[in-house]
Amino acid sequence: MNRIGAGEIDGLIRAMALDTGAWLKRTGRGDPLIIGIHTGGLWVAERMRRELAIDSPVGELNITFYRDDFSRIGMHPRVAPSHLPLAVDDRHLILVDDVLNTGRTIRAAMNEIFDWGRPASICLAVLIERGGRELPVQADVVGRRLDLHPDQHVKLLGPEPLALEIKKSE
Amino acid sequence: MTAHDTQLDQHGRLKHFLTVEGLSRELLLEILDHAESFAGVGDRAVKKVPLLRGKTIVNLFFEPSTRTRTTFELAAKRLSADVLNLNSSTSSTSKGESLQDMLHTLQAMHCDMFIIRHGNSGAAHFIASRVSPDVRVINAGDGRHAHPTQAVLDMFTIRRHKPDFPGLRVAIVGDVAHSRVARSEIHALRALGVADIRVVGPKTLIPAGIESMGVTVYNELESGIRDADVIVMLRLQKERMRSALLPGAKEYFNSFGLTNARLRAARKDVIVMHPGPINRGVEIDSEVADGTRSVILQQVGHGISVRMAIMALIMGSLAPGRETG
Numbered sequence: 001m002n003r004i005g006a007g008e009i010d011g012l013i014r015a016m017a018l019d020t021g022a023w024l025k026r027t028g029r030g031d032p033l034i035i036g037i038h039t040g041g042l043w044v045a046e047r048m049r050r051e052l053a054i055d056s057p058v059g060e061l062n063i064t065f066y067r068d069d070f071s072r073i074g075m076h077p078r079v080a081p082s083h084l085p086l087a088v089d090d091r092h093l094i095l096v097d098d099v100l101n102t103g104r105t106i107r108a109a110m111n112e113i114f115d116w117g118r119p120a121s122i123c124l125a126v127l128i129e130r131g132g133r134e135l136p137v138q139a140d141v142v143g144r145r146l147d148l149h150p151d152q153h154v155k156l157l158g159p160e161p162l163a164l165e166i167k168k169s170e
Numbered sequence: 171m172t173a174h175d176t177q178l179d180q181h182g183r184l185k186h187f188l189t190v191e192g193l194s195r196e197l198l199l200e201i202l203d204h205a206e207s208f209a210g211v212g213d214r215a216v217k218k219v220p221l222l223r224g225k226t227i228v229n230l231f232f233e234p235s236t237r238t239r240t241t242f243e244l245a246a247k248r249l250s251a252d253v254l255n256l257n258s259s260t261s262s263t264s265k266g267e268s269l270q271d272m273l274h275t276l277q278a279m280h281c282d283m284f285i286i287r288h289g290n291s292g293a294a295h296f297i298a299s300r301v302s303p304d305v306r307v308i309n310a311g312d313g314r315h316a317h318p319t320q321a322v323l324d325m326f327t328i329r330r331h332k333p334d335f336p337g338l339r340v341a342i343v344g345d346v347a348h349s350r351v352a353r354s355e356i357h358a359l360r361a362l363g364v365a366d367i368r369v370v371g372p373k374t375l376i377p378a379g380i381e382s383m384g385v386t387v388y389n390e391l392e393s394g395i396r397d398a399d400v401i402v403m404l405r406l407q408k409e410r411m412r413s414a415l416l417p418g419a420k421e422y423f424n425s426f427g428l429t430n431a432r433l434r435a436a437r438k439d440v441i442v443m444h445p446g447p448i449n450r451g452v453e454i455d456s457e458v459a460d461g462t463r464s465v466i467l468q469q470v471g472h473g474i475s476v477r478m479a480i481m482a483l484i485m486g487s488l489a490p491g492r493e494t495g
Contacts, residue, residue, distance in 0.1 A: 115219070116216075
């Protein structure tokens with residue numbers, strides 16, 4: 001398999017929204033702010049927001065300034081700046097990304113979130129979870145687990161329609 | 171080797187920031203885009219990002235400055251760098267230590283970046299060509315030559331209000347002859363494709379042959395700013411009066427001072443800029459400086475984001491290179 005199409009992805013995101021709703025109910029956490037990590041995470045977060053009928057707009061996180069590889073590769077090409085529509089202090093957050101791999105992106109995202117304020121909690125939702133963790137980071141909600149070889153690369157294409165592409169790294 | 175050659179590495183990345191002259195449109199826009207990302211950092215609870223954590227940046231100022239030095243300091247601190255401020259009056263140069271010796275001393279302390287303001291044109295270039303390869307240099311104003319970060323922050327300010335550069339009419343007004351800001355500004359505007367650049371001022375303050383930079387000269391204020399989208403006022407240095415280039419502050423204000431009445435010649439949505447500090451009642455009237463068309467205080471804030479972007483970019487060029495993924 002080297003491609004997952006839009007129909008299947010929409011189904012995965014609907015299931016993620018259901019799981020997230022159930023998770024919020026189980027833990028007694030209401031009125032969450034949903035935050036997507038640029039760029040793929042943002043597309044998934046926007047769809048989850050619609051499914052969960054959350055009124056507040058999606059928060060956008062650009063983790064460029066928090067990456068741990070600045071001394072190795074310098075500045076990344078610019079993406080839109082972070083924008084959180086609501087104060088994160090004492091708020092429950094749903095952090096959304098497209099792929100969970102090493103865990104370094106999520107570490108950077110959490111560092112940035114704490115520079116905006118002190119949230120009550122963070123729930124991590126990812127469309128694809130694959131192996132290769134280098135940090136102790138686990139998702140609370142997962143769309144699909146993929147067992148991939150380390151030299152396989154998975155990328156979410158979008159925003160409309162969404163597609164997942166799995167290929168061998170160059 | 172020109173300053174422009176010195177400031178780029180073999181991959182064409184910015185290694186030092188010495189001049190706008192020769193800078194490509196793409197590189198300028200890259201700086202502006204990064205600055206736009208950094209602009210939001212000041213709005214947050216923690217006004218810092220960890221990019222330059224563990225780096226030491228030295229502000230070496232051999233000429234007095236308040237806003238340039240403090241915005242460089244704030245920019246460095248918002249990138250989590252440690253900052254050392256050395257002014258010529260407090261440093262060993264007043265005890266006769268040469269600039270080169272002072273640099274060697276600072277390099278021995280493992281400082282990573284020097285931000286230099288100096289009265290001699292070419293000072294920052296001189297230093298950049300003598301530091302060890304892992305040290306970065308930014309020109310914060312050298313003599314009459316250049317003030318490149320000011321020019322970039324002005325471009326940032328213009329783009330926030332009027333993003334379509336080629337269609338703009340920009341008037342630079344005042345003491346162009348002694349202004350390092352004007353020179354850098356003209357290079358930046360040209361790089362971004364601005365076709366109608368005017369320099370406006372009395373004959374004694376407009377350098378001969380400046381038309382070769384691609385500008386039109388006006389010796390009368392109203393015609394110079396007619397239908398302008400952007401007016402850049404320059405500070406009139408008091409010593410010009412003493413050196414008899416000008417009759418006096420009052421006479422200057424009467425012919426070249428920007429007042430609300432004169433501003434009517436420009437477009438309704440004109441923006442008025444000034445690198446500061448302003449001389450109220452000399453080159454600009456308070457009603458304009460504090461008025462609705464003035465973006466002078468915005469320029470100060472933008473100076474922080476633009477300097478963050480430049481520092482981050484040139485420190486990033488120390489990285490060995492981009493990997494896949």
